[in-house]
Amino acid sequence: MATKKFSAVERSLRAKLGLTTPKVKLRKTKAINAIGQVKYTGPGMGKEFYLTDAWQSLRYSVLMENAKAHGGKAQCEVCGSRNELQGDHVKPRYLFPALELVKSNIKILCKQCNQAKGAS
Numbered sequence: 118m119a120t121k122k123f124s125a126v127e128r129s130l131r132a133k134l135g136l137t138t139p140k141v142k143l144r145k146t147k148a149i150n151a152i153g154q155v156k157y158t159g160p161g162m163g164k165e166f167y168l169t170d171a172w173q174s175l176r177y178s179v180l181m182e183n184a185k186a187h188g189g190k191a192q193c194e195v196c197g198s199r200n201e202l203q204g205d206h207v208k209p210r211y212l213f214p215a216l217e218l219v220k221s222n223i224k225i226l227c228k229q230c231n232q233a234k235g236a237s
Contacts, residue, residue: 193227201228
């Protein structure tokens with residue numbers, strides 16, 4: 118779907134005349150990877166996700182459960198570190214977008230373990 122892009126001068130003139138600028142319609146695109154999993158790309162799949170209230174709430178909930186299981190202090194589920202803890206998606210968001218806010222798909226890892234997991 119193509120929409121006309123206006124130059125800065127055109128946008129300024131349209132604003133003075135009270136004309137509305139057409140809204141760009143964003144659409145997620147779907148592709149199938151080599152092993153048949155659906156991979157989504159497009160708006161909403163970037164780092165902005167981690168700033169949403171839904172993610173922050175889920176992450177906090179998983180951290181609290183982890184802390185309860187480990188004597189009141191959350192720790193990495195791989196190495197036991199308590200530094201730089203992160204919520205990690207077991208099944209990656211870009212392959213399984215429907216699981217991005219599913220509690221059972223989140224585990225607590227330290228930054229080092231999370232980065233090492235991504236490298237393997």
